[in-house]
Amino acid sequence: MTVVAERAGGQGTVRRLAGALHRRPRLRLALLLTAPLLWLTVLYLGSLAVLFVSAFWTTNSFTSQVVKVWSTDNFHELLTTPVYRQVILRSIGVALAVTVLCAVIAFPLAFYTARVARPKWRPLLVVAILTPLWASYLVKVYAWRLILSEGGLADWMLKPFGAGGPGFGLPATVLTLTYLWLPYMILPIHTALEQLPANLLDASADLGARSWRTFRSVVVPMVLPSVAAGSIFTFSLSLGDYITVQIVGGKTQLIGNVVYSNIELNLPMAAALGTVPVVVIVVYLLAMRRTGALSSL
Amino acid sequence: MEGIAIRLQDLRKSFGETTAVAGVDLEIRDGEFFSMLGPSGSGKTTVLRLIAGFETPTAGGIELAGQEVTGLAPFERDVHTVFQDYALFPHMTVEQNVAYGLKIRKVPKAERLVRARKALAEVRLEGFGARRPAQLSGGQRQRVALARALVGRPRVLLLDEPLGALDLKLREQMQVELKELQREVGITFVFVTHDQQEALTMSDRIAVFDQGRIQQVGTPAEIYERPATPFVASFVGTSNLIEGESAQRVVGAPGVYSIRPEKIRVLKESAESDEPEHATATGTVAEVVYLGDTTRFLVDLDAGGRLTALQQNLETSAEDVAAYRGTRVRLQWHHRHTVRVPDTR
Numbered sequence A: 001m002t003v004v005a006e007r008a009g010g011q012g013t014v015r016r017l018a019g020a021l022h023r024r025p026r027l028r029l030a031l032l033l034t035a036p037l038l039w040l041t042v043l044y045l046g047s048l049a050v051l052f053v054s055a056f057w058t059t060n061s062f063t064s065q066v067v068k069v070w071s072t073d074n075f076h077e078l079l080t081t082p083v084y085r086q087v088i089l090r091s092i093g094v095a096l097a098v099t100v101l102c103a104v105i106a107f108p109l110a111f112y113t114a115r116v117a118r119p120k121w122r123p124l125l126v127v128a129i130l131t132p133l134w135a136s137y138l139v140k141v142y143a144w145r146l147i148l149s150e151g152g153l154a155d156w157m158l159k160p161f162g163a164g165g166p167g168f169g170l171p172a173t174v175l176t177l178t179y180l181w182l183p184y185m186i187l188p189i190h191t192a193l194e195q196l197p198a199n200l201l202d203a204s205a206d207l208g209a210r211s212w213r214t215f216r217s218v219v220v221p222m223v224l225p226s227v228a229a230g231s232i233f234t235f236s237l238s239l240g241d242y243i244t245v246q247i248v249g250g251k252t253q254l255i256g257n258v259v260y261s262n263i264e265l266n267l268p269m270a271a272a273l274g275t276v277p278v279v280v281i282v283v284y285l286l287a288m289r290r291t292g293a294l295s296s297l
Numbered sequence B: 001m002e003g004i005a006i007r008l009q010d011l012r013k014s015f016g017e018t019t020a021v022a023g024v025d026l027e028i029r030d031g032e033f034f035s036m037l038g039p040s041g042s043g044k045t046t047v048l049r050l051i052a053g054f055e056t057p058t059a060g061g062i063e064l065a066g067q068e069v070t071g072l073a074p075f076e077r078d079v080h081t082v083f084q085d086y087a088l089f090p091h092m093t094v095e096q097n098v099a100y101g102l103k104i105r106k107v108p109k110a111e112r113l114v115r116a117r118k119a120l121a122e123v124r125l126e127g128f129g130a131r132r133p134a135q136l137s138g139g140q141r142q143r144v145a146l147a148r149a150l151v152g153r154p155r156v157l158l159l160d161e162p163l164g165a166l167d168l169k170l171r172e173q174m175q176v177e178l179k180e181l182q183r184e185v186g187i188t189f190v191f192v193t194h195d196q197q198e199a200l201t202m203s204d205r206i207a208v209f210d211q212g213r214i215q216q217v218g219t220p221a222e223i224y225e226r227p228a229t230p231f232v233a234s235f236v237g238t239s240n241l242i243e244g245e246s247a248q249r250v251v252g253a254p255g256v257y258s259i260r261p262e263k264i265r266v267l268k269e270s271a272e273s274d275e276p277e278h279a280t281a282t283g284t285v286a287e288v289v290y291l292g293d294t295t296r297f298l299v300d301l302d303a304g305g306r307l308t309a310l311q312q313n314l315e316t317s318a319e320d321v322a323a324y325r326g327t328r329v330r331l332q333w334h335h336r337h338t339v340r341v342p343d344t345r
């Protein structure tokens, strides 16, 4: 009897608590988000802040010791030294090239996996697209190093056409990065194409549009936000990369590896350079927000 | 004027094992408001999709205005469709949706705009051109779909349960508007519905579908008054059939007979009828349902079977109605309302 009463009482408390929470959606949200928000602000934004602050310090050029004196010299140097300017522009160019290549390759592939292939094969094809993501990044990049090396697969395959592989350098970097990030572009496009209602295509044909016209006027505009969403991945991943360029880039210098080689010598300069991709990506995100890409992530 | 807009010849369509359309022959005239009525899964949508060209028939032929179109793609046929779920392009404005077909046919931009505005005015949606479909109500979307299909002035307009998603009030209002619009523009309408009331009120002619076949084609009056099969008799209007032993005793001959409920009068059992042109049957009231303007009586006949009778509530009120339950009554109707239904079962 008492047990029953107690249990009823306990349930009552839980129930009252649940009720109180239900009536206070803000409190509920706060309880739910406190831990992840703390993690986000302290660890994530915190380290970004440290990066940003240290970009305003300088180094003693003899000892490489960090001198904690506030100055904007690093940023000034970044913007006025031609080498740094070139590195920044080249990095953005690489990220854009990788993004465009990914989009151009991903669209037909996703069109095939989402709308042409038989429905029962589709899940399998999606898995096939994802499998490269399960392999180690380094293994894949070294595989490309083998492919692109002198007398490697690329040379061997292009020889009959009287050409050679691109060797190590900027094109090799773009090629390898495109390979690495391609799944991040295929997946959102595949999902968008798969969810495209069939009767919209019927309606377009009904109103007189041939297949190509329907593709241009209905399919592409409806899938574009997902292309933009995928481009956020390919663009920011390419901009932040520093390993691929070291392995297949030859002498190519991108923001990533310049930061990497500066960390020991001139930490504040590396930090200043490190803020550049952050700023570029924020600008890119703002631009993409206008296309509706963020809501289709 | 009296041309044939659509001719279907022994049209068949199977999806693997299922036969959706099992041999349909049909002629739809120019300028007609033609309805396809039938229960869910009877193949109405499939016939419409075959006419539009979204599906290819397993066998049989389709002619539009005397021209064989069986192998042609949808964009090669002069028909437009209003889809059940409207199928508006979400990334375009209302105006762009309506002008889409014109743009494809390379109508100059200025003319496109004028015609799109005019089409929107026809469906009473002036001033909505700049909105996106997502910012419209269901009824408004439906009218955009209508304007989009009408603006190109096709020879035939196919409508697949276009009023299905609307509430009763809006639905009745749209029925009237649709009918008026059809009269104004003079385009052949092929209208799919599973609502018999809708089909009866709007159509010039109706085809009743069941299991991929046409059971009967006729005017609403013909369908309602002279059902050609027991299925039509029971699907259109309230099922009111007497057959077998009970037919022998009430009508005096074997067979299947249909009597529409509103033709039957409910009298006291003692009320003697000596009018020779009237048929009568006695029975016990099994159930009474008060419907506001009318009352429905379900009467178990002494001769066997059950008939439904619908009475205007001239003097009866809701309170009186319950008292009828279990009482003895005499049903009476004019002989000419006893309709013999060919037994096709």
Ligand SMILES: Nc1ncnc2c1ncn2[C@@H]1O[C@H](COP(=O)(O)OP(=O)(O)OP(=O)(O)O)[C@@H](O)[C@H]1O
Pocket (backbone or CB within 6 Å): B015, B018, B019, B020, B038, B039, B040, B041, B042, B043, B044, B045, B046, B047, B194
């Ligand atoms: N694409 C398809 N694949 C397989 N079977 C189908 C397909 N389309 C329709 N069917 C089948 O064909 C039959 C007729 O379908 P249809 O859609 O024409 O019916 P309907 O009369 O329009 O019904 P409702 O009133 O419910 O819309 C159904 O049994 C349905 O399951």
Ligand SMILES: [Mg+2]
Pocket (backbone or CB within 6 Å): B044, B045, B046
């Ligand atoms: Mg249907």
